[in-house]
Amino acid sequence: MKEMIKLLVAQINPTVGAIDYNAKLILDIIKAHSKQHDIILFPELALSGYPPEDLLLRDELHTKISYELKKIQRAAPSCHVILGHPEKKAANIYNTASLFFQGKRYVSYHKQKLPNNGIFDEKRYFTEGEARPGIFTLNDMRFGICICEDLWQEGPFAELLQADIQVLLALNASPFDQEKYAKRVKLLNKLSKNKLMIVYANLIGGQDELLFDGLSMSFDKTGKLKTRAKTLTEDLHSITITKNTIKGELNPLLAKTELLYKALVVAVKDYVHKTKHSAVLVGLSGGIDSALTLAIAVDALGCENVTAVRMPSRYTDSISLIDADLLIHTLKVKSYTLPIESMFNASLATLHEIFRQHSPNIAEENLQARIRALILLGISNKTNQLILTTSNKSELAMGYGTIYGDMAGAFNVLKDIYKTEVYQLANYRNQQSFVIPERILTRAPSAELAFNQKDQDTLPPYDRLDLILKELIENRATLKDLIKQGFQEQEIINIQKTIQRNEFKRNQAPVGPKVSKVAFGRDWRFPICNGWL
Structure with a gap:
């Protein structure tokens, strides 16, 4: 019995809707690395790309995904492959993580918590999964599977703890903004202190106005960050897990600018x-x-x-x-x-x-x-x-x-x-x-x-204007909030009215990448015709 488990986090850059291309990318990684690893972990919806949006309403997409999943299933004879993909069952579509091993699908976990705020509208497409944790055992170690938002809301994580897992594998498509990494680390640090190792796999790349920054990482049972994949770069991030430790490369962070x-x-x-x-x-x-x-x-x-x-x-x-x-x-x-x-x-x-x-x-x-x-x-x-x-x-x-x-x-x-x-x-x-x-x-x-x-x-001068704009747009500050910060009332009102006008x-401008907490686009859904101000 091996005491050590080798896990590969495949931090990849899929293209939404390019099922053939994405499947080949996934299959090539499995072929090249399955002999050296016990588990290969891909991010959320890696096969379809994220977010597939109304492509999910096309039956042809699901037919193609089913076809490619069979090929991926056959390609995993000796390695546990965990892959995120959409799955249509009757009238329902699920955001799914499947575990393939020895030519079979052993686990099929459906994301339970669907984000429906800010840039996310998963409830438009997906059905919430049942409260049934995805569990498997390898080398006497008990692993649990969850998908992105399941970490952030109550319910799924508690279920996994009750199932006495030792390692949590989290599949993610977590978009970038300048504050996001710190929020992820804070959450994962807190969760891993439940005497639980966590491996967090994320996508990278641009998709319309969204960016995915990668930075896949892992934490030990004490809440310590142990490994980190590269930033905004495709990375095959190899880590080693034992019953008490998790080891691998800790890539440096980039400075803010x-x-x-x-x-x-x-x-x-x-x-x-x-x-x-x-x-x-x-x-x-x-x-x-x-x-x-x-x-x-x-x-x-x-x-x-x-x-x-x-x-x-x-x-x-x-x-x-x-x-x-x-x-x-x-x-x-x-x-x-x-x-x-x-x-x-x-x-x-x-x-x-x-x-x-x-x-x-x-x-x-x-x-x-x-x-x-x-x-x-x-x-x-x-x-x-x-x-x-x-x-x-x-x-x-x-x-x-x-x-x-x-x-x-x-x-x-x-x-x-x-x-x-x-x-x-x-x-x-x-x-x-x-x-x-x-x-x-x-x-x-x-x-x-x-x-x-x-x-x-x-x-107004940009150094002052930008401070006011950031408060109004990203922090939803009120007139009273800004006056307390020392800004002039009439200037604030003029800026508010100009933004609305x-x-x-x-609404007719081209798309551009979201890099802040609130960007004009998916984050910003104000009516064009309104009499608010």
Whole structure:
């Protein structure tokens, strides 16, 4: 009887709905590692990818999953393979973890607690499993299986404790945000102090607006973190379990800004590749947001797959062109310079009879942004390159962007990044290698849609604005809460009203990666038409 159990956590990056691809990835890992390991543990819904959403309503998906599960079952003759997958039984669909061994399925556990808040809507698709723990024994050690939310709510964990398990194997698809890792560690530390070893397996990769950061880990019976897989990277994380110990590699954590930058790189890479594209366009103004977006795109896809498009107008400062040119040269990307003056004049001439009846206002400014969008969309349509938009979270909150203009594109990598964070990320990138000209970092930000225009002409200073926005958006702070923190009442009210007034814009904006506690998108579901404020 072996006293030691070798377990492999397969921290993988599946593609939602790509059942053939995901199954091959799983089978290749089983084939390569089953002889060296007693257990291979895959994350939640590894076969379908997470979240499969309305694909779960298609019978063809379940037929394909059933077919691939049979192949995986046959591929596990000498190793215990634990795999997350959807399972349809009659009219019900379950979020399932199955244990395969010696060509048979020994355990089929159905997730009991289905999250239905924030970004999650599992109750739309899945049926809650019965209160029946998934248990198996190997080398006189008793293992229990649970799935993600089962750890966070009362019931399933207590059932496993009553079953006298020694090791808990948790399958997860836990999305990233900047506070999530600490929350996981706090929970797992608490649970493992029940004299229980815990192995936590998580997905990695980008899926639409979600990111999965990996960081699969294990805890010993005293609540001590013993092993940790890599961050935002596929990792085959091997650990050794005995009756009293758990051992393996403890990979280092990334510093806060490094982690955030890498998350954005992974988000761009996976969004582009999983939508079966290879290249992107960035409208490059010479400002901080487009500069950072271009740098992220190059780090994600390589300079050969990124094109910068400069579209100057009469309002473009010469130093913006110089700085954009320096950035293009440093990052070695292909570029076009396409002035918009003739198109702007033609548009003004076409609209003259209507515009002359009104004083100049924001309409003339927005025309420029929409002409630039027209150019980018034309290039995108002709060359099959996706457009990366460049609006940050502060701008999106305040509606400081042009719908069907600079907000038009496929993916917005800065969508959940406040303006102050944009500067932090740009400085971090320059610490790795200097790519963003210093003047871009120090100049006052401007949309350059009018002469001598500055963001702060219409917005509060970003350092103060971002503090208020974070409290309102992520912490659901009230007016009284913010006044107590020292902010001015009228400024808070103005910001609240501006956020609400621009809901229609955000509902038509491209997706972007969620990296904060509350992001615009799945987390943020306010009615467009409402009379709240």
